[in-house]
Amino acid sequence: MRVERVPYRLITVATAAVFLAACGKKESAPPPQTPEVGVVTVQPQSVPVFSELPGRTSAFLVAQVRARVDGIVLRREFTEGTDVKAGQRLYKIDPAPYIAAL
Structure with missing residues (x-):
């Protein structure tokens, strides 16, 4: 049995033809056109800066208000949330006991 060899000359010529065809001159593409753009003229002006954010507040310090003596409270003499001064009467206590x- 005789095995036929692939003719190397044929393969070489075919490969050379492919490479030479790839080296051909390319067609030059037309230069890209300049795109149209819009222009806006700006004017300086003041813009208010603000933010609306959700939140919850809590007191940093809490003052406990209590009487120095026992008794029945007849009247509270301050409004909750208002400022009080030193020595200001806060409660009126029943003096009967x-x-x-005595």
Whole structure:
């Protein structure tokens, strides 16, 4: 049995033809056109800066308001949330138990 060899000259010529065809001169593409753009003229003006954010507040310090003596409170003499001054009366306590103790 005789095995036929592939003719190397034929393969070489075919490969050379492919490479030479690839080296051909390319067609030059037309230069790209300049795109049209829009122009806006700006004017300086003041713009207010603000933010609306959700949130929750809490007191940094809490003051406990309590009486120094025991008794029945007849009247509260301050409004919750208002400022109070040193020495200002906060509550009126029923004086009857203290008068009876004397």
